[in-house]
Structures are given as C-alpha cells and as structure tokens.
Amino acid sequence: MEYLRIENDFPRISHSAVTLGKFDGIHRGHQKLVEKIIEQKQEGAQAVVLALGTASRTILTKEERCRILEEMGVDILLECPLTEKIRHMKAENFIKEILIGDLQVSYVAVGEDFRFGYERKGTPAMLKEFGKKYGFHTEVLPKKMDGRRKISSTFVREELNRGNMEKFRFLMGTDFSVEGIVEHGRGMGHKYLLPTTNLIPPVEKLMPPNGVYITVSHFRDRSYQGITNVGHKPTVGGEKFIGVETYLFDCNEDLYGEYCKVDFKKFLRPEQKFSSLEALKAQLERDAVKGQEYFETL
Missing domain, CATH: 3.40.50.620 (HUPs)
Known part of the structure; x- marks a missing residue:
C-alpha cells in the first residue's frame, strides 16, 4: 500500500x-x-x-x-x-x-x-x-x-478512556494494543518483584486509564499470557513517561530488544501506590491469579 x-x-x-x-x-x-x-x-x-x-x-x-x-x-x-x-x-x-x-x-x-x-x-x-x-x-x-x-470514533474513545477493553474490541473488531521494542527498565521487577518486559507507547497514541490489565504479548513466533501495568509505577519512585510493563506467565526468556505487540483483554484495577515493595508484590501475585483464572475460563 x-x-x-x-x-x-x-x-x-x-x-x-x-x-x-x-x-x-x-x-x-x-x-x-x-x-x-x-x-x-x-x-x-x-x-x-x-x-x-x-x-x-x-x-x-x-x-x-x-x-x-x-x-x-x-x-x-x-x-x-x-x-x-x-x-x-x-x-x-x-x-x-x-x-x-x-x-x-x-x-x-x-x-x-x-x-x-x-x-x-x-x-x-x-x-x-x-x-x-x-x-x-x-x-x-x-x-x-x-x-x-x-458506532463512531468518539464512541471508541469514550470506551477506551473508561478502560472498557471488551467494548473497545466489539467496536473495533480487534483488541487495543501497544507495540514496540522491549526496553531495559530499572531492573526492579527482576530483583524484587516479578520479571517483566517494558514498552514505551508512542506519544501520539491514546492510552486507556493507568492500571493493571489482563493481556497477551506477541513476539515473532510465540505468544504469552500475562498482566500489564500501564502508568508511572508510583511505588518504586515513579517514571516521567507512561510505561507498559508486562509480567508474562510461564516465560523465563531474555526478550530485551525483541519486537512485541501487547493485546489488552480486560481491566483489572487502577494503578495505585503501595506502602512497600512487599505489599506491591503481594498484590501483583493476586493480579496474576486473576489473570490466569480469566484465561482458564476461555
């Protein structure tokens, strides 16, 4: 084209x-x-x-x-x-x-x-x-x-702003997604929390509300289910730019530098600041259980 x-x-x-x-x-x-x-x-x-x-x-x-x-x-x-x-x-x-x-x-x-x-x-x-x-x-x-x-772009934008991934999928006929090269974060996830992949969405792309979502991440020849945080990571000091940070279920690969497309399936909860890394990790583990339960029902 x-x-x-x-x-x-x-x-x-x-x-x-x-x-x-x-x-x-x-x-x-x-x-x-x-x-x-x-x-x-x-x-x-x-x-x-x-x-x-x-x-x-x-x-x-x-x-x-x-x-x-x-x-x-x-x-x-x-x-x-x-x-x-x-x-x-x-x-x-x-x-x-x-x-x-x-x-x-x-x-x-x-x-x-x-x-x-x-x-x-x-x-x-x-x-x-x-x-x-x-x-x-x-x-x-x-x-x-x-x-x-x-059905209009205004309708789509409203549902995206609500984090309604199911309605977005119905209106568009496809999942909301973010694409890019997996970047190095600060290593906090691998050291203290859950290992994650990090993407920076394009500045011009309209994003859903900051929070945690159930997602599927696609690489060249494989896909992984997981949960994704959209936002500034306030518990670990915050980031200037919005990031898309994904914990992949059943994945121990080094994916830095690979091209990735993250499809958003369902909103779980808003982004929030926790009192400690331990409290954040406990919540992420609960989020992961909900994510795994979601895929088990499909």
Missing part, C-alpha cells in the same frame, strides 16, 4: 474508488466503507482512503492504521491535514478539483452523516448530485449501530 501525506497538492490518480472520513480508528463502521471500495477493484479501480484531519492523540498510530488498511486491500492511503486551504475550500470545489480532477474518481463511499467543505456544507446528497453530472457513483452507507448508538 502507498501512503501519502498531503502537504500541498494532491497526487494525480487514475480511476479511483474513494472513501472519505477521519479514520482515526478503523472501527466497524469504517471497515464497511473500506470493504465497499475494495469491491471496486474488480472493476479496475484503485482503492483509496482519504483521511481528512489529524488529531494530537489518536486511537491508532500511523503505522497501525497503514498496516490494517493494507491487510484489508487498500491501495493508497491519503492523509490530508485540515490546512487553511482545505478548511476554506467550498464543497463544490473539493468535488471538482480533488475528487474529479486529481483522483479521477469513479466511485465514492461515505457514511450517512459525512460532511465536508467550507462550513461543512458538503453532504452525501451533494456527492450523489455531482456524481450524476460528472459520471461517478456515490454509495451512502447507514451508520453501524450498537443498540441505539451509532
């Missing part, structure tokens, strides 16, 4: 099937839109995701979003920050100059509440109207629902 961040002009793309939106997290509603443009590849179109706007904290990192879209079959991801030019471009001009002119669109898939252009005056109905005139087809999809609530 080709990834392009739009700084000035859009690239020239021939015969594209485009879906538009924020695509902060590729939730189940986004997935339906992407599936629609993938279908158009059978007609010779290039599947293009046009992600409008950027946030300082995102559900998915750029790398995670690229990987998911590539695995789905997307050909090109265009990331378009809301520059002054884009913010003030009339919806009609956006259609004519970008969709028709630059992307040579043949098919557009959008959600029913999608808005674009200056003062958000662009609507799915406008896309359909211009499509009839200029020869592209627009398909408007109803929002995916969870009961009476529409």
Whole structure:
C-alpha cells in the first residue's frame, strides 16, 4: 500500500474508488466503507482512503492504521491535514478539483452523516448530485449501530478512556494494543518483584486509564499470557513517561530488544501506590491469579 501525506497538492490518480472520513480508528463502521471500495477493484479501480484531519492523540498510530488498511486491500492511503486551504475550500470545489480532477474518481463511499467543505456544507446528497453530472457513483452507507448508538470514533474513545477493553474490541473488531521494542527498565521487577518486559507507547497514541490489565504479548513466533501495568509505577519512585510493563506467565526468556505487540483483554484495577515493595508484590501475585483464572475460563 502507498501512503501519502498531503502537504500541498494532491497526487494525480487514475480511476479511483474513494472513501472519505477521519479514520482515526478503523472501527466497524469504517471497515464497511473500506470493504465497499475494495469491491471496486474488480472493476479496475484503485482503492483509496482519504483521511481528512489529524488529531494530537489518536486511537491508532500511523503505522497501525497503514498496516490494517493494507491487510484489508487498500491501495493508497491519503492523509490530508485540515490546512487553511482545505478548511476554506467550498464543497463544490473539493468535488471538482480533488475528487474529479486529481483522483479521477469513479466511485465514492461515505457514511450517512459525512460532511465536508467550507462550513461543512458538503453532504452525501451533494456527492450523489455531482456524481450524476460528472459520471461517478456515490454509495451512502447507514451508520453501524450498537443498540441505539451509532458506532463512531468518539464512541471508541469514550470506551477506551473508561478502560472498557471488551467494548473497545466489539467496536473495533480487534483488541487495543501497544507495540514496540522491549526496553531495559530499572531492573526492579527482576530483583524484587516479578520479571517483566517494558514498552514505551508512542506519544501520539491514546492510552486507556493507568492500571493493571489482563493481556497477551506477541513476539515473532510465540505468544504469552500475562498482566500489564500501564502508568508511572508510583511505588518504586515513579517514571516521567507512561510505561507498559508486562509480567508474562510461564516465560523465563531474555526478550530485551525483541519486537512485541501487547493485546489488552480486560481491566483489572487502577494503578495505585503501595506502602512497600512487599505489599506491591503481594498484590501483583493476586493480579496474576486473576489473570490466569480469566484465561482458564476461555
């Protein structure tokens, strides 16, 4: 998949099937839109995701979003920050100059509440109207629902902020995860507590509340169940940056320097400061028992 961040002009793309939106997290509603443009590849179109706007904290990192879209079959991801030019471009001009002119669109898939252009005056109905005139087809999809609530990035963010890993998994179709290279910590776990692996999450990634979670950690050719602390480790002096520290069940390997992906399954308890290392270790052992019981019930 080709990834392009739009700084000035859009690239020239021939015969594209485009879906538009924020695509902060590729939730189940986004997935339906992407599936629609993938279908158009059978007609010779290039599947293009046009992600409008950027946030300082995102559900998915750029790398995670690229990987998911590539695995789905997307050909090109265009990331378009809301520059002054884009913010003030009339919806009609956006259609004519970008969709028709630059992307040579043949098919557009959008959600029913999608808005674009200056003062958000662009609507799915406008896309359909211009499509009839200029020869592209627009398909408007109803929002995916969870009961009476529409599935959206806002909904996903709310559940992530609550630490509701089960609901996050339902809305996204995949676990919340943190990836990175296993780093050296201060060695406190190996010396006094339980041996752990340490990751530093990307600064732009939206994290769940600090606390202890049941997790599965994936390495190149193996996976381990465990419990993970997200936070600053206040009992042992605290850390400046949020860390992701995992105790792996039944693992005695040296994993420093290896690439690791930690999938979050369930929230256990908030992070807290204990009166001593002994009290912290006793609590971690109780957390580990709960984690092992969780996997035994699956």
